[in-house]
Amino acid sequence: MTADTVADLTADPTSAVRLLGAVFRHGQCAGRIVETEFYDQTDPASHTFGGPTPRNQPMFEAAGHLYVYRSYGIHWCANIVVGEPGWGSAVLVRALAPLEGIDLMWSRRPRAKKATDLCSGPGKLCAALDVDRTDTGQYLIDGGRISLELAEPPEPDAVLVGRRVGITKAVDRPWRFSFDDPNVSKPRPRR
DNA sequence: TTTAGGATGAACT
DNA sequence: GTTCATCCTAAAA
Numbered sequence: 027m028t029a030d031t032v033a034d035l036t037a038d039p040t041s042a043v044r045l046l047g048a049v050f051r052h053g054q055c056a057g058r059i060v061e062t063e064f065y066d067q068t069d070p071a072s073h074t075f076g077g078p079t080p081r082n083q084p085m086f087e088a089a090g091h092l093y094v095y096r097s098y099g100i101h102w103c104a105n106i107v108v109g110e111p112g113w114g115s116a117v118l119v120r121a122l123a124p125l126e127g128i129d130l131m132w133s134r135r136p137r138a139k140k141a142t143d144l145c146s147g148p149g150k151l152c153a154a155l156d157v158d159r160t161d162t163g164q165y166l167i168d169g170g171r172i173s174l175e176l177a178e179p180p181e182p183d184a185v186l187v188g189r190r191v192g193i194t195k196a197v198d199r200p201w202r203f204s205f206d207d208p209n210v211s212k213p214r215p216r217r
Numbered sequence: 218t219t220t221a222g223g224a225t226g227a228a229c230t
Numbered sequence: 231g232t233t234c235a236t237c238c239t240a241a242a243a
Contacts, residue, residue, distance in 0.1 A: 065224070071224065072224085073239095076240085079240070080239085080240095081240080095224080095238090095239090096223095096238055096239085097223070097224065097225055097226095097237095098223060098224095098226085098235085098237080099223085099235080099236040099237030099238065100225070100235065100236055100237075101225050101226070103225080105224085118224060120224090137226095137227075147225070147226070148225075149225050150225090150226075192223090192225065193223090194223085194224095218243085219241105220240100220242080220243095221239105221240095221241095221242100222238105222239100222240105223237105223238100223239100225235105226234105226235095227234090228232105228233085228234085228235100229231105229232080229234090
């Protein structure tokens with residue numbers, strides 16, 4: 027939890043906590059990360075559970091890479107790779123508090139009714155920031171069109187913990203973390 | 218070559 | 231609360 031840069035993030039759930047508050051930027055748009063989930067190679071719910079495949083290859087790169095996958099044939103979901111190269115673990119970005127390029131986000135998500143509809147879910151934030159397959163494997167450090175700026179480590183009291191969402195395996199692992207923020211997606215974590 | 222099913226969101230009743 | 235849209239990957243055949 028003492029990581030100074032994204033490249034220092036280790037392959038454990040503390041990385042998901044450390045990423046809370048970080049600013050995720052893609053092109054003109056940016057948002058503050060308010061909800062994350064941790065996934066690991068030992069985790070039956072993870073795409074890397076069965077080892078490397080052409081699809082999940084980016085998750086085996088060094089910490090600080092991006093892994094984007096298609097969900098239910100419809101949505102894109104963005105993950106920040108953590109841990110050493112060769113070990114498949116990553117943190118799913120589940121919700122953002124919009125910061126910049128908010129007009130652009132509205133134009134990409136015309137069905138949103140409230141500002142908190144723009145990025146309050148993993149598929150929504152990818153639509154709002156225009157993240158898709160072409161971004162998978164990108165390195166978030168060297169300021170391309172995608173980047174990530176770490177914030178100060180969050181106060182432990184400010185972090186809510188819960189079980190992960192939308193999975194059928196290992197649902198009991200308390201690897202979902204969030205702030206108490208209106209942009210957090212549906213079943214809100216407690217504690 | 219075929220097929221099953223998934224880390225979701227939106228539009229229904 | 232329930233349904234459905236819809237695509238890609240991985241694994242089976």
